Amino acid sequence: MSENLTREELFGLVGQELGTSDWFQFDQDRINKFADVTEDRQFIHVDPARAADSPFGGTIVHGMLTLSLIVHLCENFVPAIEGVRMVINYGFDRVRFATPVKADGRVRAVVMLKDAKERSGQILVKAKITIEVEGKSKPALVAEWLTMHFS
Numbered sequence: 001m002s003e004n005l006t007r008e009e010l011f012g013l014v015g016q017e018l019g020t021s022d023w024f025q026f027d028q029d030r031i032n033k034f035a036d037v038t039e040d041r042q043f044i045h046v047d048p049a050r051a052a053d054s055p056f057g058g059t060i061v062h063g064m065l066t067l068s069l070i071v072h073l074c075e076n077f078v079p080a081i082e083g084v085r086m087v088i089n090y091g092f093d094r095v096r097f098a099t100p101v102k103a104d105g106r107v108r109a110v111v112m113l114k115d116a117k118e119r120s121g122q123i124l125v126k127a128k129i130t131i132e133v134e135g136k137s138k139p140a141l142v143a144e145w146l147t148m149h150f151s
Contacts, residue, residue, distance in 0.1 A: 063097035073109035090146035106134040123149040
């Protein structure tokens with residue numbers, strides 16, 4: 001689903017799945033760059049030799065890196081709303097990091113529209129985002145993503 005929706009169509013989709021992204025792979029270089037930008041250089045993310053002896057058996061992706069890529073994962077399949085000229089992040093509710101993602105692991109986003117409310121020419125959208133890990137039954141991340149859409 002990538003076509004533009006009317007406001008009425010959007011409101012009619014509350015409670016429905018909007019789609020699933022393509023798979024995305026996290027390589028060690030991306031993890032290292034995120035560690036540098038955020039100053040989060042814990043060994044489980046950046047030291048493959050030391051992380052091999054951890055309960056994870058190797059380096060893992062920062063949970064915050066996974067969270068930060070939600071926009072990228074969703075941009076190609078979540079439909080735009082007709083008449084909306086700008087969308088901003090409004091926040092997240094109920095963020096949970098359920099399963100670690102190993103370096104070189106692949107994830108994808110599944111999006112379900114939980115709510116959409118119009119107020120003063122703006123639409124506040126709440127979507128449940130589930131980040132699935134290839135080959136795992138438990139997701140890497142589950143969150144409610146709030147976005148504000150401006151006309």
